[in-house]
Structure formats: C-alpha cells, structure tokens
Amino acid sequence: MKPLLKKLYHWVDERVNLEDLVQFLGKKYVPVHSHSVWYYFGGVSLFLFVIQVVTGILLLLYYKGSEELAFESIQFIMAKVQFGWLIRSIHSWTANLFILAAFIHMFSVYFTKAYRKPREVTWLTGMLMFFLALGFGFSGYLLPWNELAFFATKVGTDIAGAVPLIGKPIMVFLRGGDDVTGATLSRMFGFHVAIFPGIFAVLLGVHLLLVQRQGMSEPLGEANSADPEGKKMPFFPNFLLRDLLLWLLVLNVLAILAVLFPWELGQKADPFSSAPAGIKPEWYFLFMFQTLKYIPAQVAFVDGEVLGILTFGLAGLLWTFVPFWDRRSSRGQQGRLVNYIGIFVVMFIIVLTILGWLA
C-alpha cells in the first residue's frame, strides 16, 4: 500500500511539482492566543457549505421545480425515496446552521478586527458570501412551494420593490412578473442551484486563497504582546485535526437535529387563500421583519417600509465597508467606536429576534 502511494505521489510530483506546496503547508502556522477558538468558525462554515452542496445535488435528482409539481415532488422525496426525509431534513437544518456559523464567523472577525489591512479583500469576499448565503436561504425557502414560503416570498420581494426608483424593476425581475407565481419558483430555483453557487464558488476560492496566502490574523492586543514570536501551532496536522474533530461534532449535532426534529413541509401554497396566522420568516430575517412591524406607516412623508429598508441597506453597506472607514485598527490602534457599534448591532439583532420569536 505504502509504496503504491509513494509511487502515485512521485507521478504527480514529477508533473506538477508538489514539493513547493508540501513545503508551504509544512511552514503554515496558526497563532495560539485567548481568542483562537474563533478561528474554527470559518472552517465550520466551509464544512456546512460542503454538506449543502452534496445534499443539494442529491435533492436535485428528484426535485421538480414547477408550481404544479414542486410540493408533490418533495412529498415524494420525504415519503417514497429511501432516506429522502433524512437528506431533505439535513439540507434544511444545515442551511440554518450554516447561516448561524457564518454569523458567528463574521462577528468574530469583526470584533477581533481581522478585516484590517491587509485583509480587506478577504472581509469583502466574506461579506458577499454572507449576503449570498441569505440569498440561498431566501431562494431555497420557496422551492417546496408551501404556504409559508409563498407569503414569505411575496413579502420579501415586495420589500425589494419598496426601494425608490430601482425597486420595481428588481421586484419584477425577482418574481418573473408582477406577482409571485410559478415563474417566481422557476427563477428562485435557477438562482438557488446555478447562479448563486457559481458566484459563491468564485468568492470562496478567492477567500480561501487569501487566507492561505496571508495566514491567520492576530487580534490587535495579542499581536502587541511582549513575546514577538508568540505561541503558534502548526496548521498541518495539528490545527487540521482539531478542525476535523469539530466537523465530526457538528455532523453529529446535525444528525441528531435532522433525525429527532425532521423538517416539516407544511401546506401547499394557494395563491387564493389568506396569509396564515403566526406567519414568520426564517429566524435570520426575523429581526428585520420585527423592526418593520414597529415602524409606523408614515414617517415624515416617507413610507415606513421604505425608511426601514433604506436604513437596513445603509447599515449593511457601512458594515461591509468597515475596513475602509475604521482607520485606527489598520494603524494597529484599538478603536472603541467600532466595538460599540458591533455590540449595538449584536444586541439589536438578538433582542429583535427574541421579540419576533415571542410575538
């Protein structure tokens, strides 16, 4: 077995010169400090994304993306296909855990100021992937064509339509017409399985390449410590093995959730029924949904929803461009303002999510 592997290695090495890569990996270190635990969430997000790709491809083998057949095809997957219920349940649960892991990854990078020079592009690609992850969630949510998804998509696309000037064309583009119909399902299906994965793959490639090339960022306080060398751990195999162990744990949690709390399918969408009581978006949109409830219909001649969406849009934009306006951390100084903003955002999201949950 061993000589065969060695032969294979040499065969490849002769052609593409693996030696450089092996040397590079051998010299790769991960800094060890009190905030090292946050390094794992990028890897966890990556792992969950890979699960989504695999289970998504499996679901594609049976799913039918049309108004008449979508709901029935998922019923078929869940009732007839062997382990279909498991694959679908894992896909739904992983979607939620993926966004949770991405949230944690994003906030940990924000608070440790890892976005600062020279890692601005890594942060930007990460933020774009985060927005795409929300897009994956939104587009995938409609695919079972159930009642909740139908109205969630109506509301979500109508919110996009509230943006002044460009809103209406965007809404029509997203819906594939003026209303949410089978045309919307076709579009969301296309976004979910082709367009978003394509863009995501490119962003992920750049993101990972930059992480490899630049190495892990050290939090400001830790980098300034007395020991210039600092404590570190080899990436290969020490850090990677820890990563793998955590991934195994995540997989177990996922299996428990998917088996004990199988994802429900609900009622088939009926465009001529009332929105059901207790309708709510997915938890990661809940804080925005809840905020919209509190904004009055009119605020100084502006529609409340327009004000809400413009405020969230502006906040998202500022957040995305934090490496460029937070100059202090690029100079290696601690900036309290950025921390206060971050704490406010986290508290806002948590409190409004809980309020939305209880409402």
Next chain:
Amino acid sequence: MSDMANEPTTTPTEGGRRDFLKYLLGGSIIAWLAAVLYPVLAYLKPPKQGEVEVTSVKAGPVTGFAKDSGTIIRFGDKPIILIRTTSGEFRAFSATCTHLDCTVQFRKDMELIWCACHNGKYDLTGRNISGPPPRPLTPYRVVIQGEDVFISKNA
C-alpha cells in the same frame, strides 16, 4: 513630448490617424458590448402575459355566505375578500394588503380585516386603522342578481 518636438510636421496626421483608430476600436467595443448585453438584459425582463381583463365575477349564491364572515374570491389573478356583515350586507375589497402584498383575512373575534404578516388592521369599510398598512384596501362593487352575488370593479 520629445517626439512631438522633433517631428512637428508629421505628428498631427499621425496623431489624428491614431486617434481615429482608437475611437474606431473603442466604439466597436462599446457597440459589441451593447449588442451582447441588450438581448441578455431584455431577456431578463419577463414578458407581459396576455391575460383576459376580468371586470366581473360570480362569487356564488347569497346563501353560501354566512352572516359575519369573510371569504377570499378569485378575481382574475387577484384575490378579493368578500365580507358579509352581521346585518347581512355584502362588501368586497382587494384582499392584497397595501403594506407588503400579503393576503388579508376576516377576523370574527375582532370584527376587522386583518393581515397576518405584519399585524395590519383594516375596519370593515377597508380603512387602514392600525399597524403598518399605508393605504386603505381598494373597494369593489357587489351586486346581487337574483340568488347570486357578483363582484365587479368600481368604474
């Protein structure tokens, strides 16, 4: 700069020729981009469906609607809410919430038209009275002919 100083006689024509080629090339690239992008962008815009304009629908027999109830009726591709009040009077409104496009429902316990999505409330004349809806519901005309209820657009 030094070239221009050394060859003052040939530069204007050469420069002119070069500029001409530059513009030609640049213009061609723009024209080519437009020729590629226009069909793609036009393709993204969904075509208008030639749908039959509905002006009136038959909702059903008068006896089919209990007093103090609300029903969603299909009006072309839009939902309409048909309310029958406690006194037996019929009223019809667009069932599309003016806030964010959800479909409203009649709430017997509140004697209101209610939207589940963001807790918007309208009274039984369609007026927005609480929550985020910015405008009242569009009213429709209800006509009773013989035993049947008809809904039509307000002319």
